[in-house]
Amino acid sequence: MSRKIAFLASETEIASAALAELSTRYDNVAPEAADVIVALGGDGFMLHVLHTTQELPAPVYGMNCGTVGFLMNEYVADGLIERLIAAEEEVINPLAMRAECTDGSVFEALAINEVSLLRAGPQAAKLQISVDGRVRLDELVCDGALVATPAGSTAYNYSAHGPILPIGSDVLALTAMSAFRPRRWRGALLPKAAVVRFDVLQADKRPVMADADSRSVRDVVAVEIRSNDAIQHRILFDPGHGLEERLIREQFV
Structure with a gap:
């Protein structure tokens, strides 16, 4: 995976601060030119990004700057490139x-x-x-x-x-x-x-x-x-924290 990343953030103060930090540390390109899109926010914003970028080939990696963050990964600014390379992909249909x-x-x-x-x-x-x-x-x-x-x-x-x-x-x-x-x-x-x-x-x-x-x-x-099987949403998760694991874990809370 190359390092062309598009950062998209919700309008919250936490997400805006994360966007500023990550844009300084990593190159920020337009979603159309990106190999991966990083969504900064909560689950609602993640759904928004998936809908608005569904025609693009880049997968979406969420970093939690919201509340529940079921579809998101933990927000950590360090080592982002390595995390994206190691990430596991889930494909879902709307x-x-x-x-x-x-x-x-x-x-x-x-x-x-x-x-x-x-x-x-x-x-x-x-x-x-x-x-x-x-x-x-x-x-x-x-x-x-x-x-x-x-x-x-x-x-x-x-x-x-x-x-x-x-x-x-x-x-x-x-x-x-x-x-x-x-x-x-x-x-x-x-x-x-x-x-x-x-x-x-x-x-x-x-x-x-x-x-x-x-x-x-x-x-x-x-x-x-x-x-609608014609549309495939590609979501990236840190190893061991994919949707399958989260769904199983949720049943034993």
């Missing part, structure tokens, strides 16, 4: 969301972690769930539901009591938030190739919004979700 709205418009977005549907009013949402064109649940009454990738299974999905999925398992998690009917529905594990469709019942009375990695759209009537 979810593609296609949301139809009450006004007839269509909103499309990609999600590395999850696509979620959330009630947007005081009443619970009513959702019909289909998998590969077959209705699997006639009516789910809930605060919301989501489809998560293995990489995103420890985020919102885990908070909603969904399962942690090993990287490379070719499985998606379908998880409900505060399911009322069916009572305490536990969700489902689906093949990665599955196409999941949510149809919003009584959309005028029970409005629902959809969100793909913090890109949101309101007043949806139907949302279709599928894995």
Whole structure:
């Protein structure tokens, strides 16, 4: 690996200071000219960088200047070139969301972690769930539901009591938030190739919004979700600290 590095930082004070330090110690090139992109921030910024650089060939190495930092490596300014050379690569695919709205418009977005549907009013949402064109649940009454990738299974999905999925398992998690009917529905594990469709019942009375990695759209009537294998996000981790290890470790905390 050559030493052409592009440093990108969030707007926090810590990340800005890290950017100044690293830019002084190492050459900083444009992302288009880089062999590797170093993202300085938290998990939210890492997702932002992955989305905005997905057309570039360079992998992304995150250094934690935020809070949780599940997708990040420890921030250490010394020995960065050596760490990048030794880093292990994980490849993940995003979810593609296609949301139809009450006004007839269509909103499309990609999600590395999850696509979620959330009630947007005081009443619970009513959702019909289909998998590969077959209705699997006639009516789910809930605060919301989501489809998560293995990489995103420890985020919102885990908070909603969904399962942690090993990287490379070719499985998606379908998880409900505060399911009322069916009572305490536990969700489902689906093949990665599955196409999941949510149809919003009584959309005028029970409005629902959809969100793909913090890109949101309101007043949806139907949302279709599928894995997009044509897009590959390459993420670098220090040896022994890759996503596989982190996902296993998280289950024994």
